Amino acid sequence: MKITGYRTLTAQHHWKRSIGDANGHIPEAVTEVPIVILETDTGLEGVGIGSHADLERLFPAIEGEDPRGAAALFDRMLAQVFKSGHAGATYGGVATFDAAIWDLKAKAADEPLWRLLGGRDRFVPGYASGLDIALDDDELVAFYAEFAERGFVAGKLKGGIDFDADLRRLGILADALRVNTSRPGLMLDANESWQVKQAVRYVTALEEHVDLLWVEEPLRRWDATGHARLSNGIRAAVATGENLTGVDQFRPLFDAGAPDVVQAGAIWGVSHIHRLALAAAARDIPISPVGYNANPAVAHVMTAVPNHLTTEVQDVRFADGVLVDHEFSDGGIVLSDEPGSGIRIDEALITEQRDGGGWADPAGPHMRPMRAGLRVVLDGVER
Numbered sequence: 545m546k547i548t549g550y551r552t553l554t555a556q557h558h559w560k561r562s563i564g565d566a567n568g569h570i571p572e573a574v575t576e577v578p579i580v581i582l583e584t585d586t587g588l589e590g591v592g593i594g595s596h597a598d599l600e601r602l603f604p605a606i607e608g609e610d611p612r613g614a615a616a617l618f619d620r621m622l623a624q625v626f627k628s629g630h631a632g633a634t635y636g637g638v639a640t641f642d643a644a645i646w647d648l649k650a651k652a653a654d655e656p657l658w659r660l661l662g663g664r665d666r667f668v669p670g671y672a673s674g675l676d677i678a679l680d681d682d683e684l685v686a687f688y689a690e691f692a693e694r695g696f697v698a699g700k701l702k703g704g705i706d707f708d709a710d711l712r713r714l715g716i717l718a719d720a721l722r723v724n725t726s727r728p729g730l731m732l733d734a735n736e737s738w739q740v741k742q743a744v745r746y747v748t749a750l751e752e753h754v755d756l757l758w759v760e761e762p763l764r765r766w767d768a769t770g771h772a773r774l775s776n777g778i779r780a781a782v783a784t785g786e787n788l789t790g791v792d793q794f795r796p797l798f799d800a801g802a803p804d805v806v807q808a809g810a811i812w813g814v815s816h817i818h819r820l821a822l823a824a825a826a827r828d829i830p831i832s833p834v835g836y837n838a839n840p841a842v843a844h845v846m847t848a849v850p851n852h853l854t855t856e857v858q859d860v861r862f863a864d865g866v867l868v869d870h871e872f873s874d875g876g877i878v879l880s881d882e883p884g885s886g887i888r889i890d891e892a893l894i895t896e897q898r899d900g901g902g903w904a905d906p907a908g909p910h911m912r913p914m915r916a917g918l919r920v921v922l923d924g925v926e927r
Contacts, residue, residue, distance in 0.1 A: 555863035563675035582644035592644030595636025611648035635789035639813025663847025671698035688720035695875040698729030733760040756780035771802035786834040821849035841885040865894035
């Protein structure tokens with residue numbers, strides 16, 4: 545079996561709610577879902593979801609290759625862009641081809657991906673995450689109540705701007721999830737919007753009222769020393785890493801003794817999260833994928849590593865034309881038992897359902913005051 549070509553599509557995920565974080569939000573959100581379909585000389589096709597970045601530059605590394613050599617092909621793609629660098633957007637293209645290759649490999653073996661990777665059970669524990677900074681209290685209740693009905697016992701709030709609002713809203717999450725447990729798991733995601741001292745003061749104040757499992761992306765992703773200092777100053781675990789592109793980028797964090805929970809963006813693909821999980825396991829650190837809906841294939845990896853903690857689930861629905869044979873029940877994801885990653889693409893439906901351009905330009909922290917007029921408020925004082 546040889547890889548002969550690929551085609552791309554862009555689906556749209558209609559969230560049917562506002563989504564966002566400390567850096568801004570969009571109402572009634574519609575986001576782009578880049579898809580790659582990898583073709584072979586046998587007619588078998590593999591599906592990858594994530595990014596269309598640098599596909600033309602990367603494809604020569606895998607053209608004519610047997611997709612059953614998935615791990616080696618991942619390294620060939622990295623070598624293809626070695627001189628210019630694999631990090632950032634380019635890593636997204638690597639990851640999407642990689643996900644499609646693993647889908648092909650599992651289909652060729654007539655096995656679901658989780659079993660091919662060595663998993664024993666197709667259940668993946670998860671937590672609910674509403675991308676919810678712009679939801680009002682009633683909308684917040686409705687979102688987490690739907691997940692509670694599916695057995696979820698943990699949830700993550702987007703916050704870090706207004707202490708009183710975060711405290712109230714964390715209470716709403718806890719109340720919604722308490723139908724399944726007396727001690728709901730609560731996390732707070734600040735999306736890299738704090739400095740170290742700011743984070744210590746904010747989280748310490750919250751911990752007088754709330755028992756947080758972790759605080760997520762409290763600082764800029766590259767601040768290894770700051771994450772370690774913060775971890776030593778609060779009770780909650782410090783979780784970060786979703787925006788790091790390559791296992792190599794975690795080395796400074798590991799050397800500094802951070803983070804307490806390693807996170808990997810689902811968009812960075814199967815091989816990345818598998819290798820990162822094992823690197824973290826060697827240091828006795830748990831791993832938690834972020835953004836499962838952006839690339840459902842990565843959930844399969846979590847069945848086959850020793851240190852998976854929980855996986856972020858942002859919606860129980862997917863983009864138009866993206867048909868994912870996974871279920872949400874008992875507080876997690878039940879993966880497909882069919883060969884491959886359980887993802888099928890309805891190309892005609894994707895074309896028919898497109899409505900506008902979607903949201904392809906999310907802002908970073910440096911844009912926060914201009915785009916959203918947001919501020920951090922603690923003890924009634926703007927910080």
